[in-house]
Amino acid sequence: xxxxxxxxxxxxxxxxxxxxxxxxEIKRVNEDPDFHVFMSAEEDxxxxxxxxxxxxxxxxxKEGLERGLKQRKNINN
Numbered sequence: 162x163x164x165x166x167x168x169x170x171x172x173x174x175x176x177x178x179x180x181x182x183x184x185x186e187i188k189r190v191n192e193d194p195d196f197h198v199f200m201s202a203e204e205d206x207x208x209x210x211x212x213x214x215x216x217x218x219x220x221x222x223k224e225g226l227e228r229g230l231k232q233r234k235n236i237n238n
Contacts, residue, residue: 170184190196200208 170180175181
């Protein structure tokens with residue numbers, strides 16, 4: 162569903178009540194002026210970058226731990 166364009170989503174929402182419900186909610190939120198000032202584009206980008214950085218750090222720590230354990234296992238054998 163994420164790769165559908167607006168027209169395809171509208172067509173799908175006519176057939177699927179759950180999609181229609183989400184389309185209505187998204188439209189309502191997008192029209193809410195308080196939502197628009199909730200976060201600037203710069204802050205949004207910073208949060209995205211921080212999330213990606215945290216994921217990569219976690220992935221690196223996990224891979225490093227796995228390599229260390231594998232090396233220790235090889236030394237002990």
